[in-house]
Amino acid sequence: MSDDNPYSEALFRTLKYSPAYPGKPFASLDGARQWVARFVAWYNTEHRHSAIRFVTPAQRHVGEDKAILARRADVYAKAKKTHPDRWRGRPTRNWEPIGTVWLNPDKPADSALKPLSTAA
Numbered sequence: 001m002s003d004d005n006p007y008s009e010a011l012f013r014t015l016k017y018s019p020a021y022p023g024k025p026f027a028s029l030d031g032a033r034q035w036v037a038r039f040v041a042w043y044n045t046e047h048r049h050s051a052i053r054f055v056t057p058a059q060r061h062v063g064e065d066k067a068i069l070a071r072r073a074d075v076y077a078k079a080k081k082t083h084p085d086r087w088r089g090r091p092t093r094n095w096e097p098i099g100t101v102w103l104n105p106d107k108p109a110d111s112a113l114k115p116l117s118t119a120a
Contacts, residue, residue, distance in 0.1 A: 014047070015039055052098050069095040 015021065018039065026032035048054040055065040076092035 010051075011043065014043065052101065053095060066097050069097050 020035075020039070020042075022035065026035065043057075045056055045058045048056055052060050052065065053069055055068055059065050059068060073092075073095035076095065080087050080092050
């Protein structure tokens, strides 16, 4: 079982599949550092993350996510009221703010590891 950090894995995948990812090796270490600095700025201030309801980490960090998500919920509620057939009785997207996000959270006790019953 892998214990790799899923957040760092997601970051690397985003980096690797970014349209800006260079097709050729960097000309210098300084060039690589500059590219990564631009990528990190984009990742934190422009890229909307699905795990935090499509806000940026910067918006979440300063607390702007709650107001953004409340506005989105309002837009969706109005759209559903105007065009209920689009949702066919289903709820709209969940725009509730995400609670605490953990790196490497504790794993709950695995109920699948309980001993088997030895009924006679």
